[in-house]
Amino acid sequence: MYDFLLDKKAEDIREEARRFVKDDVPRQMLLDMDSDKIQYPRSFIEKAAKNKLLGIRFPKEYGGRGLNWVAEVAVLEEIGVLGSALGCLYSLPSIVGEAISKFGSEELKRKFLIPTLEGRLTCAEALTEPRGGSDFFGTTTYARKEGSEYILNGQKRFVVGAEGADYFLVYARTNKDAPSYKGISAFIVPRGEGVRIEYAYGLMGSRGGGAGRVHFKDCRIPEEYLVGKENEGGVIFYQMMIPERLTSAAGALGMARAAIEVASDYSTKRKAFGQKIKEFQGVNFKVADSITQLDAARGIVYLAAKAVDSDMDSGKKRRLVSEAKKFATDTAWNVVNHAMQIMGGIGYTNVYPVERLLRDIRLTMIWTGTNEIMNLIIQHEWYKELASKKDGRNLEWDAAEADKETEKIYE
Known part of the structure; x- marks a missing residue:
């Protein structure tokens, strides 16, 4: 289709x-x-x-x-x-x-x-720290230069894939005196001496992905494993917003689709009050809402993908990717909840995969930047775009008494 x-x-x-x-x-x-x-x-x-x-x-x-x-x-x-x-x-x-x-x-x-x-x-990406998740630039993991090596100390947590990763992409502070966004660098850190993995979490969902904590203790990194330039990890981080969030958005589409397909199929077989439950508006309207929301989410995810593939301004790309991540994951949560409601009590059991998908999808609204952080980015980039608009119709004047400047009091 x-x-x-x-x-x-x-x-x-x-x-x-x-x-x-x-x-x-x-x-x-x-x-x-x-x-x-x-x-x-x-x-x-x-x-x-x-x-x-x-x-x-x-x-x-x-x-x-x-x-x-x-x-x-x-x-x-x-x-x-x-x-x-x-x-x-x-x-x-x-x-x-x-x-x-x-x-x-x-x-x-x-x-x-x-x-x-x-x-x-x-591989795995070591980004989040125990002291905070969304506050990326507040990182306290530190790497100091010593000859031709960097000495890395600190820890990261909620690292998906940590249990089995052969190497990590790690962000660490390399200049404690610089502004937070200018004193961070990115490194490739192989698993080995000075790196300890702790499989520490009992997760609600998303199990089996090897999520764990990674400890760095006097870990020596060859200077050639620096990614990009020293103290310019912020530039890399802003670029990494795209794959982190667009992959989350697209994956959420698949989870939501799986849940509503299972529930819709169930509704064609399960009978109540003498007819298949798909005949009841309480059921088929939830299916209709779910498909509509899922199609809308798919549309914005593909729009964001097309934007990233284009030469569009980077700020607009960030806005669209943030919108895609927020809308697709919020939508997936709604759709999976609809699927469970359609199925009733059996949907809450492990006879069907909907309960697992519900547990899984909840995390997507948190990881790679919470959806509240997505809102911050969306509004920030929108106001920048609004301020740069120089042509087009003056919409403010499409009011009967738009010329009453004495009524337009802003302070």
Whole structure:
């Protein structure tokens, strides 16, 4: 139905992803992840890599497909039906790879990006700290330069993929005297001496993604593992808003779609009061609302993807990506709740996957920047756009007494 949004290459890779989800992801793995019997499904990443489904936006010379964000969004929705843990693990090569591809040296691309897209190395992004999540520039993890190395100390938490990651993209303060947004740097930090992983959390949902805490104690990082320039990690962070939030938005579409498909199918079989429950407006109106909201969310996610693929102003891209993340995840929460309500009590059990999807989707409104932070970005960028408008109709004058300047009191 949405093929008109995709070119032939995007259609083809979406179908590849759909077959991968159908044929190469064992049901038992999902069950074992949700029960914490599997803490990190490395085989999933390796199979995705074998099918050349990782890093599809990156150049072919580094193992990607050379496609665009629209194609990746199409794939991410298909992966999203599996839930947030696998969706996030699938997205990490795209997220971490963004930093390496756009800001890393050729050596970093050869040493880390290529083997990541080939499935030989796994990665994670170490961003959040115990003292705060949304306050990124308040980071207290510190890296000091010592000869040809940086010495890293601090800790990060809620690091998805920490349990199985071979290396981390880590943001740390490198200049304590500079303004917070000018004194941070980004590093590639391999798992090894000076890095301790703590699998510390009992999660409501998104289980099996290896979320943990990462401790850095006098961890030595070669200076060539600096991503971009020293003290310019803020520039990288602003770029990373795009893959972090657009992958979250697209994955949420898949989770919401999975839930409403299960519930809609159930409504064609379950009978009450002598007829199938799909005949009751209390049910079919919830289906109608869900499909409408899901289509609207899909529209804004694809709009954001098209914007990122274009040469649009970076501020407008940030606004659209933030809108997509906020609207898609809020919508997914509403749709999954509708799905559970349609199914009634059985939807609250593990006889159907809706209860797991409900637990999974809740996190998407928190991670990669809470939806309240999305609101801050949206309004900030909007007011900037509004102030820059110089042409078009003067809408304020479309009122009968618009010329009464004495009534327009602002202070």
